[in-house]
Amino acid sequence: MVSNKTWWGRFKKNLDPVAAKINSSLLTDYILHRYELAVSVAHLKVLSCRGIINKQEEQKIITALKDISDEIDANKHELDDIEFEDIHLFIEHLLIEKLGDIGKGLRSGRSRNEQISCNMRMYLIEKSQELSLTLNALIAVLSNLSDTHKNVSMPSYTHLQQAQPIALSSYFMAYVGMLTRDLSRVASWKERANFCPYGAGAISGSLLSLDREFVAKELGFAGIIENTIDAISDRDFIIEWCFVCSTIMVHMSRLCEDMILWQTSEFGFISIDDSFCSGSAFMPNKKNPVVFEVVRGKSGRVFGSLMEILTIMKAMPMAYNKDMQEDKGAMFNATNTTISSVNAITFLLKNVKFNTKLMEEKATSGFIEAGGIVEGLVLKGVPFRDAQHIVGLWISQAAEKNGTIKDVMIERAVQKGCRLDELGLIELSELLAKRDSDEN
Secondary structure (H helix, E strand, O other): OHHHOOOHHHOOOOOOHHHHHHHOOHHHHHHHHHHHHHHHHHHHHHHHHOOOOOHHHHHHHHHHHHHHHHHHHOOOOOOOOOOOOOHHHHHHHHHHHHHHHHHHHHHOOOOHHHHHHHHHHHHHHHHHHHHHHHHHHHHHHHHHHHHHOOOOEEEEEEOOEEEEEEEHHHHHHHHHHHHHHHHHHHHHHHHHHOEEOOOOOOOOOOOOOOOHHHHHHHOOOOEEOOOHHHHHHOOHHHHHHHHHHHHHHHHHHHHHHHHHHHHOOOOOOEEEOHHHOEOOOOOOOOOEOHHHHHHHHHHHHHHHHHHHHHHHHOOOOOOOOHHHHHHHHHHHHHHHHHHHHHHHHHHHHOOEEEOHHHHHHHOOOOOOOHHHHHHHHHHOOOOHHHHHHHHHHHHHHHHHOOOOHHHHHHHHHHHHOOOHHHHHHHHHHHHHHHHHHHHO
């Protein structure tokens, strides 16, 4: 119906159904109807103060808008993505159906370009608070695990090879550090995003002299976006949001990778509650850490959202272009996937048991103490490079005999008739003598 198109006077033909369907974002942006309501109510107050609508009309429209929002929540309206281009026109259509010509007054002085930018900012600011709460919950779980296991040793790894013994609590606190920075990124993002585009119109504002500062304050924004072109044309707040979510998901994916490895029979460091695992339809021995695996995989979806919004915006001429309609999918996907993933990991870690006995054993096995022995020699006056070389020789001999470094040290101390604490300096003098001999 041509009456549903605010711009129809210019055109002589209906939009082809194929074009109408691909042109519509209603099935995506209807989620924003609550924010559309809030912005519209604030806008009506401004129009009323300017005398563009009267108080009676203002109250009728506000009441009808609240009813419409409740009806959308209750799925009482079919979302027709051929007939209606977006949530703004859909709500306006329903409003006119309820109030007749009075409903047409809502459109005065505003553009969908500013409306959608305002709605998305409000949505993300609200979601940023939810994301911060989920991050804090995960930080609390990790901190509790750190306190519980502060006296437990485990091997650390570089290159997936045993490195040095560490406290299990230090492992948990490493992720606390990462997530604490993630929290600060969310807060920093909000400081930049929390400005209102209302009143920017399609590109250069409105002749109706709308009170932009009043609406920004009414909606809880820190202020207005001064430049109206900037207000409606940029999506850096979504780009940065998707980056913040991507960074969080990097940390989630790395944590998942560790837990997946630790749950294998080769490691055996953890046991995951059955309620968070699945089996195999073919191999009855399998207990798969599927939640950790799924979250690790979901990181790719969030990274994809970042690349999606970057690609949409990378060659966008000023100012608003219809490409920007595609921004909401990336925003919703990054937001919902990140929040649900952090929540899942928080609950899952509460249902993981750590095999501390095996960790302790691994923290003292093999040659993991080599770094400490090297530094012990340094403290006795052996230069670091020479100490590393000497301990490397001891490790080589121990590996040939399937023994330990200390076994080799004791054997060599006996051979040289010295105490263990003297062995390093004696080995150094022999090493230097050999080098001099080789040079001569």
